[in-house]
Amino acid sequence: MAINTKLTIEHRPDNSIDKLYLQGYLDMHTAPQLETSLGNLVKAGRNNIIVNFRDLDYISSAGLGVFMAFIEDARIGGGDIKLAEMKPKVFTVFDLLGFPMLFDIAESEADALAKFTA
Amino acid sequence: MISPSILRLAAVLALVFRVILDVAFFAGGSYTDVYRAITSFLSLAAATAIGYLFYRHECEGNIDEQSGYNHADYISRRLTTTIYLTLIVIIGGVLAEVIADENRGLPTNILSTIIFDDAAALIVFASLSLFFLYYCVTQRRRHHKTRALTRILLIGGGTAFSLLFILALFGESSFALEFSAQAYLLIVGLLNIRRLQWVDAVTSREKRRLLWLGATSCATIIGVLIMAHATDLDIKLNFFLPGLDFFFKTSSTLAAAYCARLTLAALMALPTAGVVDRRNSEVDSLAYLNRIVAETVDFEKLTEVVTEKARLACNASAAWIEMHSGHERIVTAPQGISYELIEWVHINPDFAAIVSNCDAPCLIESLGEHPRLATLAKSGSDFVRSLIAMPLLSGTTRIGTLIVVKPDSYGFEHDDLRLLTAFRDNVSIALENARLLHDSMQNERIKREMTVARTIQQRLLPQQIPTIDGFDIGALSYPAYEVGGDYYDILRLGDGSLCILIGDVSGKGIPAAFYMAQLKGAALALAREVSGARDFLSRINATLFGNIEKQIYITLLCVVLRENPASMTIARAGHMPALFKQHGGVSVITPKGLGVGLASPKLFDRTIEEFAVPLAPGDACLLFTDGVSESRNQNGDELGYEPLIDILRSPASQSADAILKEIGAAAERHKGTAAQHDDVTAVAFVYRGTKSAEQNSEKLSIVSTTTEFSIQQICN
Numbered sequence: 001m002a003i004n005t006k007l008t009i010e011h012r013p014d015n016s017i018d019k020l021y022l023q024g025y026l027d028m029h030t031a032p033q034l035e036t037s038l039g040n041l042v043k044a045g046r047n048n049i050i051v052n053f054r055d056l057d058y059i060s061s062a063g064l065g066v067f068m069a070f071i072e073d074a075r076i077g078g079g080d081i082k083l084a085e086m087k088p089k090v091f092t093v094f095d096l097l098g099f100p101m102l103f104d105i106a107e108s109e110a111d112a113l114a115k116f117t118a
Numbered sequence: 119m120i121s122p123s124i125l126r127l128a129a130v131l132a133l134v135f136r137v138i139l140d141v142a143f144f145a146g147g148s149y150t151d152v153y154r155a156i157t158s159f160l161s162l163a164a165a166t167a168i169g170y171l172f173y174r175h176e177c178e179g180n181i182d183e184q185s186g187y188n189h190a191d192y193i194s195r196r197l198t199t200t201i202y203l204t205l206i207v208i209i210g211g212v213l214a215e216v217i218a219d220e221n222r223g224l225p226t227n228i229l230s231t232i233i234f235d236d237a238a239a240l241i242v243f244a245s246l247s248l249f250f251l252y253y254c255v256t257q258r259r260r261h262h263k264t265r266a267l268t269r270i271l272l273i274g275g276g277t278a279f280s281l282l283f284i285l286a287l288f289g290e291s292s293f294a295l296e297f298s299a300q301a302y303l304l305i306v307g308l309l310n311i312r313r314l315q316w317v318d319a320v321t322s323r324e325k326r327r328l329l330w331l332g333a334t335s336c337a338t339i340i341g342v343l344i345m346a347h348a349t350d351l352d353i354k355l356n357f358f359l360p361g362l363d364f365f366f367k368t369s370s371t372l373a374a375a376y377c378a379r380l381t382l383a384a385l386m387a388l389p390t391a392g393v394v395d396r397r398n399s400e401v402d403s404l405a406y407l408n409r410i411v412a413e414t415v416d417f418e419k420l421t422e423v424v425t426e427k428a429r430l431a432c433n434a435s436a437a438w439i440e441m442h443s444g445h446e447r448i449v450t451a452p453q454g455i456s457y458e459l460i461e462w463v464h465i466n467p468d469f470a471a472i473v474s475n476c477d478a479p480c481l482i483e484s485l486g487e488h489p490r491l492a493t494l495a496k497s498g499s500d501f502v503r504s505l506i507a508m509p510l511l512s513g514t515t516r517i518g519t520l521i522v523v524k525p526d527s528y529g530f531e532h533d534d535l536r537l538l539t540a541f542r543d544n545v546s547i548a549l550e551n552a553r554l555l556h557d558s559m560q561n562e563r564i565k566r567e568m569t570v571a572r573t574i575q576q577r578l579l580p581q582q583i584p585t586i587d588g589f590d591i592g593a594l595s596y597p598a599y600e601v602g603g604d605y606y607d608i609l610r611l612g613d614g615s616l617c618i619l620i621g622d623v624s625g626k627g628i629p630a631a632f633y634m635a636q637l638k639g640a641a642l643a644l645a646r647e648v649s650g651a652r653d654f655l656s657r658i659n660a661t662l663f664g665n666i667e668k669q670i671y672i673t674l675l676c677v678v679l680r681e682n683p684a685s686m687t688i689a690r691a692g693h694m695p696a697l698f699k700q701h702g703g704v705s706v707i708t709p710k711g712l713g714v715g716l717a718s719p720k721l722f723d724r725t726i727e728e729f730a731v732p733l734a735p736g737d738a739c740l741l742f743t744d745g746v747s748e749s750r751n752q753n754g755d756e757l758g759y760e761p762l763i764d765i766l767r768s769p770a771s772q773s774a775d776a777i778l779k780e781i782g783a784a785a786e787r788h789k790g791t792a793a794q795h796d797d798v799t800a801v802a803f804v805y806r807g808t809k810s811a812e813q814n815s816e817k818l819s820i821v822s823t824t825t826e827f828s829i830q831q832i833c834n
Contacts, residue, residue, distance in 0.1 A: 028625055028626055035669075060796075061622065061623075061624035061625060061671075061673075061744070062624055062625045062626070064624065064671070065624045065625065065669035065670060065671065066669060068668050068669045068670075068671060068716060069667075069668045069669035072668065096673075096692060096693070096694065096695075096708075097671070097673065097692035097712070097713045097716070098691075098692050098710070098711060098712030098713060098716065098717070098725065099716075101712060101717070101721070101725055102712070102716060102717060102721075
């Protein structure tokens, strides 16, 4: 069985917060897609972003880099990029790299939302 | 055939003798039949020789060096000669008549006879010329069999009838004979002049030339006939030489008929001459373009040829190509217009929208009447009043626009649009070819450079592993692509300890390789100054943070080996954990630490941990990159830590090389037929122990910079 190595990004705006739902495979080849999505939001001044990892199966180093590229701009703009609902395997990758010290990684989307409103 | 020099001599001699005889006669000679026969013969001989010389000269002088043979040009030359000859005959005939008239008081009979003889010679001369004209044009552009048949019919028939006429003089009335002879030659002649399709295909300039020459020749030939009739020469000719009148009239009629037919054909072809010219230039352009396509590998040269040919094909004043490169517009190969003027046209933003970005070939007949481009025409741009824009494609991708302009409104026909569209299709193929060639050359170059890059990167990895007493150290590394972002190094620190660094730059390929080289530089520079594993990683982060792109980071694992007492200290910057075998069990060592380049030195230093572990003989450690543990098979399953732990724990793993060999084999086995998607790097060491170390091992204490020391025991 061939594995699905594509990434689909679903964008759902929710008042002042934009939610991105990732599905599939985030690696060097699909990273530019996410880069465009995040870039467009940050450029438009929409800095409150929740990225939902519920359906993301794999993330590579290049995929992680995308979040590094925009977190600074989003925070300077008064917002944040919060990550939510990671599968354990995906979380391990973030954890190894020390991302929990740099990003808000929430168990559920509701938690992430709560952190924005708090 | 007779050589021209002999003919020339014969003509000159005949004329000279004739003059001598005439002078002798006027000086007091007597006019006898013998005298008349001689002078007549000389006149005829001279006329025949000169006529034939003309014919020969004309035949030799019509080879065009470029195209070999040009029929229109051949016919034109023939007609020009005919006009000159017939004019000479008319003038000669009229002069003869005038002289004969004025000298009626003198020994009229004799003089008019002499003059008549000369006029008769002129007529023979004209008849021969006209016959040759007709003969030449019917012999050209023919299949050789048809040509031979025509020759036999004309010459054979003419000769046979002439002989019959001479015989008829001694017999009865020759009316029936004359009638059948005329009919015969006219039928043969008319059969041969119907082939004039070639006139349709010549250029309009040549058509006009043929029309003019044909009409003039026709008029002068008729002029000769009228002159002969008015001076009664035609009647007198038959007394002079039987059959001559017939020959003269038939030749003239045939030649005149041919000229008339030619004139008519040229006249009929004139209205469509423009179309034919256009088609000719189209064919020429396409042929030329095809040739250039085969020869040109240079994209720029090709665009130049395209604009030049497009301009010529439409008879336009200027042409240029606008190449699309992203959102930029690059003006290429302008012909008949300057870059400044093209920029000036683009002042009107609608020009780009309508013309440069048109989806299909587009003809704007009058800019002044265009709803959106009228301002351009009004603002004094007298160089562009009408234009054609032609999108250029490479494959299916739009790569640019060919623009052709004229300074007059309604300067282009719809035919021009059609022509350029046909032209465009070939251009597209040409551009695609040039692009493919360029790409393949580019690929070849990149391949070569990547090979060089790979060699250079291989040199960045340790060529020789430094040794430290009691340790057996080994490494393996192979990138997924020509170059990779994996890094390992074994360096001696300032205090004499040995440091193993293993790392992975995020991403792959060239960018990762560049940062890997930068990392190597930083590590080399810092190695002498650092005090330990944690310090090394902190210093590397401080050096690189802010100097690498935001989305790039480097994971590193640093192990410092010391002897006496044997120990290792280990610090991690976001990298995969180390696998450590101690007393036969394997632990996963994961000290806390952020990836290099992710956080400011302040945050990085606050979070990084360092563990110190005493070593006993038989202890071993495996460091690796995610290319090993995340090596995937065709189903996408990752290798994971378990097989690595099993290999490390195996009693067979007595040396670094043995461990690495098994690791490499396991990764390869797991991968199966799937492609390697990440760089694979691993470093292993086995502590064999020294005598002094054994003595000191009891005294070793565990050192940790953090309050909590956690080695996660996986197996015992």
